Amino acid sequence: xxxxxxxxxxxxxxxxxxxxxxxxxxxxxxxxxxxxxxxxxxxxxxxxxxxxxxxxxxxxxxxxxxxxxxxxxxxxxxxxxxxxxxxxxxxxxxxxxxxxxxxxxxxxxxxxxxxxxxxxxxxxxxxxxxxxxxxxxxxxxxxxxxxxxxxxxxxxxxxxxxxxxxxxxxxxxxxxxxxxxxxxxxxxxxxxxxxxxxxxxxxxxxxxxxxxxxxxxxxxxxxxxxxxxxxxxxxxxxxxxxxxxxxxxxxxxxxxxxxxxxxxxxxxxxxxxxxxxxxxxxxxxxxxxxxxxxxxxxxxxxxxxxxxxxxxxx
Amino acid sequence: xxxxxxxxxxxxxxxxxxxxxxxxxxxxxxxxxxxxxxxxxxxxxxxxxxxxxxxxxxxxxxxxxxxxxxxxxxxxxxxxxxxxxxxxxxxxxxxxxxxxxxxxxxxxxxxxxxxxxxxxxxxxxxxxxxxxxxxxxxxxxxxxxxxxxxxxxxxxxxxxxxxxxxxxxxxxxxxxxxxxxxxxxxxxxxxxxxxxxxxxxxxxxxxxxxxxxxxxxxxxxxxxxxxxxxxxxxxxxxxxxxxxxxxxxxxxxxxxxxxxxxxxxxxxxxxxxxxxxxxxxxxxxxxxxxxxxxxxxxxxxxxxxxxxxxxxxx
Numbered sequence: 285x286x287x288x289x290x291x292x293x294x295x296x297x298x299x300x301x302x303x304x305x306x307x308x309x310x311x312x313x314x315x316x317x318x319x320x321x322x323x324x325x326x327x328x329x330x331x332x333x334x335x336x337x338x339x340x341x342x343x344x345x346x347x348x349x350x351x352x353x354x355x356x357x358x359x360x361x362x363x364x365x366x367x368x369x370x371x372x373x374x375x376x377x378x379x380x381x382x383x384x385x386x387x388x389x390x391x392x393x394x395x396x397x398x399x400x401x402x403x404x405x406x407x408x409x410x411x412x413x414x415x416x417x418x419x420x421x422x423x424x425x426x427x428x429x430x431x432x433x434x435x436x437x438x439x440x441x442x443x444x445x446x447x448x449x450x451x452x453x454x455x456x457x458x459x460x461x462x463x464x465x466x467x468x469x470x471x472x473x474x475x476x477x478x479x480x481x482x483x484x485x486x487x488x489x490x491x492x493x494x495x496x497x498x499x500x501x502x503x504x505x506x507x508x509x510x511x512x513x514x515x516x517x518x519x520x521x522x523x524x525x526x527x528x529x530x531x532x533x534x535x536x537x538x539x540x541x542x543x544x545x546x547x548x549x550x551x552x553x554x555x556x557x558x559x560x561x562x563x564x565x566x567x568x569x570x571x572x573x574x575x576x577x578x579x580x581x582x583x584x585x586x587x588x589x590x591x592x593x594x595x596x597x598x
Numbered sequence: 599x600x601x602x603x604x605x606x607x608x609x610x611x612x613x614x615x616x617x618x619x620x621x622x623x624x625x626x627x628x629x630x631x632x633x634x635x636x637x638x639x640x641x642x643x644x645x646x647x648x649x650x651x652x653x654x655x656x657x658x659x660x661x662x663x664x665x666x667x668x669x670x671x672x673x674x675x676x677x678x679x680x681x682x683x684x685x686x687x688x689x690x691x692x693x694x695x696x697x698x699x700x701x702x703x704x705x706x707x708x709x710x711x712x713x714x715x716x717x718x719x720x721x722x723x724x725x726x727x728x729x730x731x732x733x734x735x736x737x738x739x740x741x742x743x744x745x746x747x748x749x750x751x752x753x754x755x756x757x758x759x760x761x762x763x764x765x766x767x768x769x770x771x772x773x774x775x776x777x778x779x780x781x782x783x784x785x786x787x788x789x790x791x792x793x794x795x796x797x798x799x800x801x802x803x804x805x806x807x808x809x810x811x812x813x814x815x816x817x818x819x820x821x822x823x824x825x826x827x828x829x830x831x832x833x834x835x836x837x838x839x840x841x842x843x844x845x846x847x848x849x850x851x852x853x854x855x856x857x858x859x860x861x862x863x864x865x866x867x868x869x870x871x872x873x874x875x876x877x878x879x880x881x882x883x884x885x886x887x888x889x890x891x892x893x894x895x896x897x898x899x900x901x902x903x904x905x906x907x908x909x910x911x912x
Contacts, residue, residue, distance in 0.1 A: 310639055311744055315824075316677040316808060317641035317737065319744045325624055326640055327631035328719070330686040330734055334726045363630035372644040374732045405642070408732070412648045418688045418722070418732035420644055423631065430625055430633045494630060510629075 287386055288379030292409055295383065299390040299407070308369045308424065309403045318405035320370050324426040329360035335415035343458050346385040348473040349417070350392025351399075356497065357419035358400045359477040359551035363495040365431035365486025366423035370405040371397055373419045376412035389417075400479050428486045435491035436511035436556035442570035443562045444554040445485075446478040447471075448500055448522065449540070452547025453531040460535065465527035477551040481565070485555055488563040493555035499546040501586055504554065504579045511556075514575040517545070519582050521569045542589055545581065601700055602693030606723055609697065613704040613721070622683045622738065623717045632719035634684050638740040643674035649729035657772050660699040662787040663731070664706025665713075670811065671733035672714045673791040673865035677809040679745035679800025680737035684719040685711055687733045690726035703731075714793050742800045749805035750825035750870035756884035757876045758868040759799075760792040761785075762814055762836065763854070766861025767845040774849065779841035791865040795879070799869055802877040807869035813860040815900055818868065818893045825870075828889040831859070833896050835883045856902055859895065 287295060305312035311319035333339060333356070339349050354371060361368040373393055377386060386409075397404050402421065453465075454472030463469055477495065485493050492511055496503045504515045524540045532540035556572050557563075578585065601609060619626035625633035647653060647670070653663050668685060675682040687707055691700060700723075711718050716735065767779075768786030777783055791809065799807055806825055810817045818829045838854045846854035870886050871877075892899065 311746065315744070315746045315748075316674040317643040317680065317735075317744070319678070319739065320640045320642065322636065322640060326634045326636060326736065328634065328684070328686060328734075328736060329631040330688050330720060330722050330732070332688040332690055332722045332724050332730075332732065334690055334724055337725055360630040364633070366631065370642070372642060372734060374644050374646040376646055376648055376730050406644060408644050408646045410646050410648055411651055412728060412730055414727045416646075416690050416726055416730040418644070418646065420642075420686060420734040421631075422640065422642060425633065430629070430631070432625065432629045434629075 285383045286379060287377055287381045287383055290383040295386055295409055298387055303404060309405055312403065312405050318370065318372070320405065320422055322424040324424055324428065327361050327364040327366040327423040327425055327430060328420065329357065330418060330420040331357040331360065332416065332418045344473045346388035347392035350389040351396035351474045353417045353419045354393055354396035354400060355475045355477050356551060357421045358402060359495040359497070361421045361423035362477060362479065362482030362553055363493050364423065364425070365428060365482050365490065365493060366425045367483055368400055368402045368421050368423040370422040371402045371419055372406040373404065373417065374408040376410050376416040378413060379411050381415065431486055431490055431493035431555065433492055433494055433507045433510035436507050436513050436572045437491060438513055438572050438574045440491065440556040440572040441559050441562065441568050442515060442517065442554060442572065443557050443566040443568045444552050445481040445566050446476070446552030447550050448496060448552050449528050449543030449547040449550065451475060451549035452543045453528045456531055456535055465530055467527045468531060471550065475549055475551045478553055481553055484563045485553065488557065488561050490555045490557050493553060496548065496550060496552045496554060498548045500554065501545050501579050508577040508579050512577055514573040514578055514580060515570060516573055516580040516583055517570040521567060523567070539588070545586065546589060599697045600693060601691055601695045601697055604697040609700055609723055612701055617718060623719055626717065626719050632684065632686070634719065634736055636738040638738055638742065641675050641678040641680040641737040641739055641744060642734065643671065644732060644734040645671040645674065646730065646732045658787045660702035661706035664703040665710035665788045667731045667733045668707055668710035668714060669789045669791050670865060671735045672716060673809040673811070675735045675737035676791060676793065676796030676867055677807050678737065678739070679742060679796050679804065679807060680739045681797055682714055682716045682735050682737040684736040685716045685733055686720040687718065687731065688722040690724050690730040692727060693725050695729065745800055745804055745807035745869060747806055747808055747821045747824035750821050750827050750886045751805060752827055752886050752888045754805065754870040754886040755873045755876065755882050756829060756831065756868060756886065757871050757880040757882045758866050759795040759880050760790070760866030761864050762810060762866050763842050763857030763861040763864065765789060765863035766857045767842045770845055770849055779844055781841045782845060785864065789863055789865045792867055795867055798877045799867065802871060802875050804869045804871050807867060810862065810864060810866045810868060812862045814868065815859050815893050822891040822893050826891055828887040828892055828894060829884060830887055830894040830897060831884040835881060853902070859900065860903060
């Protein structure tokens with residue numbers, strides 16, 4: 285059965301079946317708006333994923349895509365030091381899409397919402413030529429100030445939670461027609477942001493935080509410019525995993541550090557901390573220095589492949 | 599110049615130039631999240647518009663599309679009795695789209711945000727095969743309970759603010775290749791929700807409220823079912839405007855009441871009030887009765903053309 289045969293209202297019924305409202309959610313799906321009760325200020329961010337731009341149906345299952353839509357969006361709330369509580373998701377899809385795809389997508393959304401501790405509180409469905417998914421996260425700052433990109437101060441250390449370079453290694457092998465090493469392929473399909481660690485950082489007094497979606501150097505560049513500081517990454521502190529080395533070796537003798545420094549989409553959190561207040565489980569990977577805003581790698585500008593990803597580019 | 603030539607970051611820079619943060623907006627665009635300070639509970643809703651499904655580039659200017667994306671989304675917050683304060687907007691568009699289109703779209707978004715009293719606080723841009731826009735509104739209930747669809751009680755009256763049937767009449771003429779009467783064509787391009795009237799209704803003690811996006815009968819059906827009541831619409835109280843009569847007469851002797859009763863997309867507000875507490879400027883259009891949930895027209899079931907609009911349908 286296709287979405288066209290199922291119809292919009294039946295799809296919504298299937299997607300939302302059994303969804304309730306508890307804790308901070310005063311009113312869940314089914315009315316003009318959902319209603320949430322927050323203890324502090326609201327942090328909000330929106331994120332769009334497009335078929336054949338951000339995912340391919342032959343590389344990722346519908347369940348994977350649903351999980352990724354939630355994970356990549358919630359990571360932005362983690363990056364403010366907020367507690368994510370609610371999510372709304374819009375699904376635009378061709379009428380020819382199998383209804384099964386939409387249901388598996390919804391199951392993935394709901395599974396990752398549970399992983400992230402957020403409730404699915406609303407959404408929209410409509411037809412389109414291509415699958416386009418937009419998720420918006422609602423998060424509670426609960427009395428703390430937001431961790432912006434502008435708060436890094438010389439003398440602090442850079443520390444990170446989560447992992448780097450896995451999804452990029454996955455895209456590298458998938459793009460060459462391989463399906464292994466499986467760990468990096470899975471990492472491309474479903475990122476694993478370090479849920480809860482954004483709040484840990486805020487409570488530990490971090491003064492700047494970002495999630496790594498475009499690549500470590502690109503995203504640290506945002507902190508460097510917004511804070512007016514130099515950030516120096518110590519590559520000996522980065523954890524290059526075996527599958528990344530294997531992929532780098534297999535693909536033209538590449539340097540696995542490129543994945544670590546320029547690969548996006550793993551949604552690690554990285555921020556600036558006082559040296560004696562780095563939370564347990566966070567890895568110190570560099571220092572905040574004075575000077576014209578820039579990001580250094582082992583004290584020098586990075587001259588490897590460029591980091592980051594621009595949409596609309598040829 | 600196309601979006602592909604301009605690039606994603608340059609587009610974002612143009613769209614967000616000069617945007618600030620004031621009042622309830624603690625932090626505007628430019629970080630991982632925006633931050634808003636609310637006095638009461640948060641009401642949130644998301645709305646997606648797709649090219650050639652919800653709008654056509656040959657029928658509506660980019661500026662119109664931007665305004666409509668804001669208006670149709672903000673109307674959902676009005677329909678909860680909340681004060682809309684912030685909006686995030688995602689724009690997916692083909693790289694071949696003229697950069698001018700995106701800039702005019704953004705100008706329309708910003709103009710309608712000003713009309714609605716909300717601030718644009720964030721968004722996302724990406725490439726796609728087709729233009730897909732998702733807006734999410736953030737609104738403040740400020741100490742009042744949300745006006746759901748489930749609060750209508752027998753003995754109350756139905757009252758509405760805003761207008762009905764204009765956009766549907768506009769689609770009827772555009773679909774037949776005409777561009778007049780201009781008033782209805784303009785109404786299709788840019789709805790005019792009665793901004794601020796949702797809050798007026800809440801303060802007047804309304805107990806149920808909805809915005810008319812699918813058609814009066816379809817949307818009253820939601821209230822009837824959620825409240826477990828009969829709603830009886832008095833057609834003599836509806837205001838059929840001259841352009842609607844002209845369109846109905848020109849197109850096969852149609853009844854202009856069909857536009858009023860089944861036409862969506864004008865985003866009037868309609869709700870249930872105590873008879874002596876209908877706010878100034880609201881029009882009483884019917885009554886709330888006991889009985890098996892249904893919507894009546896002048897005491898009888900409606901047997902004209904069916905109301906509502908389902909996506910994915912053939």
